Amino acid sequence: MWKRMSKISVNGKGSSKEIIASKAAMLFRSRGYNSCTMRQLAESMDIEAPSLYNHIGSKAELLVNICFSVADEFNRHIEELELLKLPGIEKIENLIRFHIRIMIRRHNEVYVSNHEWKQLPDPYLAQFLQQRRVYENKMVQIIRTAIRKKEIKPIEPYIAVLTILSAVRGVETWQRHKKGITPGKLEDDMTQHLLNGLINSHGH
Amino acid sequence: MWKRMSKISVNGKGSSKEIIASKAAMLFRSRGYNSCTMRQLAESMDIEAPSLYNHIGSKAELLVNICFSVADEFNRHIEELELLKLPGIEKIENLIRFHIRIMIRRHNEVYVSNHEWKQLPDPYLAQFLQQRRVYENKMVQIIRTAIRKKEIKPIEPYIAVLTILSAVRGVETWQRHKKGITPGKLEDDMTQHLLNGLINSHGH
DNA sequence: GCCAAAAACTAATAAGCGTTAGTTTTGTGG
DNA sequence: CCACAAAACTAACGCTTATTAGTTTTTGGC
Numbered sequence: 001m002w003k004r005m006s007k008i009s010v011n012g013k014g015s016s017k018e019i020i021a022s023k024a025a026m027l028f029r030s031r032g033y034n035s036c037t038m039r040q041l042a043e044s045m046d047i048e049a050p051s052l053y054n055h056i057g058s059k060a061e062l063l064v065n066i067c068f069s070v071a072d073e074f075n076r077h078i079e080e081l082e083l084l085k086l087p088g089i090e091k092i093e094n095l096i097r098f099h100i101r102i103m104i105r106r107h108n109e110v111y112v113s114n115h116e117w118k119q120l121p122d123p124y125l126a127q128f129l130q131q132r133r134v135y136e137n138k139m140v141q142i143i144r145t146a147i148r149k150k151e152i153k154p155i156e157p158y159i160a161v162l163t164i165l166s167a168v169r170g171v172e173t174w175q176r177h178k179k180g181i182t183p184g185k186l187e188d189d190m191t192q193h194l195l196n197g198l199i200n201s202h203g204h
Numbered sequence: 205m206w207k208r209m210s211k212i213s214v215n216g217k218g219s220s221k222e223i224i225a226s227k228a229a230m231l232f233r234s235r236g237y238n239s240c241t242m243r244q245l246a247e248s249m250d251i252e253a254p255s256l257y258n259h260i261g262s263k264a265e266l267l268v269n270i271c272f273s274v275a276d277e278f279n280r281h282i283e284e285l286e287l288l289k290l291p292g293i294e295k296i297e298n299l300i301r302f303h304i305r306i307m308i309r310r311h312n313e314v315y316v317s318n319h320e321w322k323q324l325p326d327p328y329l330a331q332f333l334q335q336r337r338v339y340e341n342k343m344v345q346i347i348r349t350a351i352r353k354k355e356i357k358p359i360e361p362y363i364a365v366l367t368i369l370s371a372v373r374g375v376e377t378w379q380r381h382k383k384g385i386t387p388g389k390l391e392d393d394m395t396q397h398l399l400n401g402l403i404n405s406h407g408h
Numbered sequence: 409g410c411c412a413a414a415a416a417c418t419a420a421t422a423a424g425c426g427t428t429a430g431t432t433t434t435g436t437g438g
Numbered sequence: 439c440c441a442c443a444a445a446a447c448t449a450a451c452g453c454t455t456a457t458t459a460g461t462t463t464t465t466g467g468c
Contacts, residue, residue, distance in 0.1 A: 016415085032322055034238035038456060047416070050457075054415050059456065115319065118236055153400070158383055159374075159393040166374035167398075170366035179362055189363040194371075196357070197401030210434075210446085220445085242426060251446070254427075258445050263426065 016055045024062045025108035033116040060121045070113040071131050088146025100187045103171040152198040220259045228266045229312035237320040264325045274317040275335050292350025304391045307375040356402040
């Protein structure tokens with residue numbers, strides 16, 4: 001009969017802070033940020049709630065870290081992509097596949113970032129929305145250029161961006177049901193669907 | 205200086221219950237179900253929180269009504285559509301346009317239904333998910349039939365359904381930004397994007 | 409094996425939540 | 439104009455929440 005728990009960092013891999021962040025992402029995703037309590041989070045790693053505060057500053061800080069960690073990876077990727085000399089269509093395909101892959105690779109964090117950003121505390125919410133707007137504008141520019149070069153059909157670029165960014169969130173639903181569909185098949189079919197909808201099949 | 209508020213139903217249109225339901229949908233959408241308190245909901249119609257309980261049973265009941273009201277309209281529509289003798293492509297286009305239109309017409313309720321269904325109380329959550337599964341299966345059947353008749357490209361039908369159902373939720377973002385894009389333009393461009401991605405352009 | 413530091417614990421607090429009880433005011437039909 | 443139902447009010451309850459304070463245990467380097 002133990003009366004006291006041993007340190008959490010010796011169990012799993014990574015620092016205590018990383019373990020807590022990872023568990024938090026999982027719980028925030030499955031129950032929602034507001035419905036998940038610090039007691040539940042603590043229980044998931046077999047400690048008491050106040051012990052969490054030896055490692056983290058607050059519950060809100062966990063959400064901030066998740067949202068901006070995801071946003072940073074998105075920004076880093078599109079900034080690298082902008083520098084490449086690639087046909088517009090390939091840039092768009094690259095973006096679609098990147099979004100699908102990151103939704104699989106960082107399932108919990110991307111889900112939380114997509115669903116719980118409204119709960120970000122005060123200065124962070126505005127900053128998050130600002131970053132989002134910048135990202136969308138970069139995508140709009142890529143689409144606009146591809147239209148000018150007649151690589152894809154004329155379409156309102158912002159609508160194409162909305163459609164793509166929303167569509168890839170279908171991966172969230174796939175994560176829960178799968179139905180025998182592999183990640184590769186999902187990525188290929190969804191990419192084809194979204195890309196073919198843009199391509200100018202009548203030639204130049 | 206008034207000490208007592210007059211009845212709410214004499215101000216706006218509709219019964220008190222309808223006014224509360226409408227305000228609740230708006231608040232649940234903009235702040236999230238859990239972050240919106242009964243005191244805020246009451247304040248939005250200039251009464252005190254306990255007065256709400258003369259008209260409604262509970263906060264959860266408001267959410268249940270919103271979610272199932274939306275789900276019912278979806279089910280009614282697809283059941284009518286199934287009875288029609290139409291080419292598969294036209295059924296799919298009908299579905300896409302219906303989804304976009306209802307997201308505009310019943311903005312708050314559809315948003316809440318999409319984002320807050322996890323907060324449904326116990327027997328309703330399972331029922332909601334069950335209805336969702338049935339609806340998705342009906343869409344899968346429509347896509348599958350269209351593939352068999354070579355109206356659209358061979359694609360994993362479930363992935364096409366995921367892509368479409370997620371993509372139309374981009375309308376949520378459009379609601380917040382618009383950027384000078386009319387509802388009609390939004391509907392047409394998004395529908396074309398999603399439909400062209402499926403169409404078998406090489407003929408039968 | 410000791411000793412600081414890290415990290416667990418227990419106890420408690422203040423705030424906020426949905427909701428109930430009991431009372432008073434308001435509005436309406438006879 | 440009065441009585442009765444509808445609907446507002448005030449007060450409060452019981453519960454949960456994130457977080458703090460203070461204490462004890464564990465751990466790792468010497």
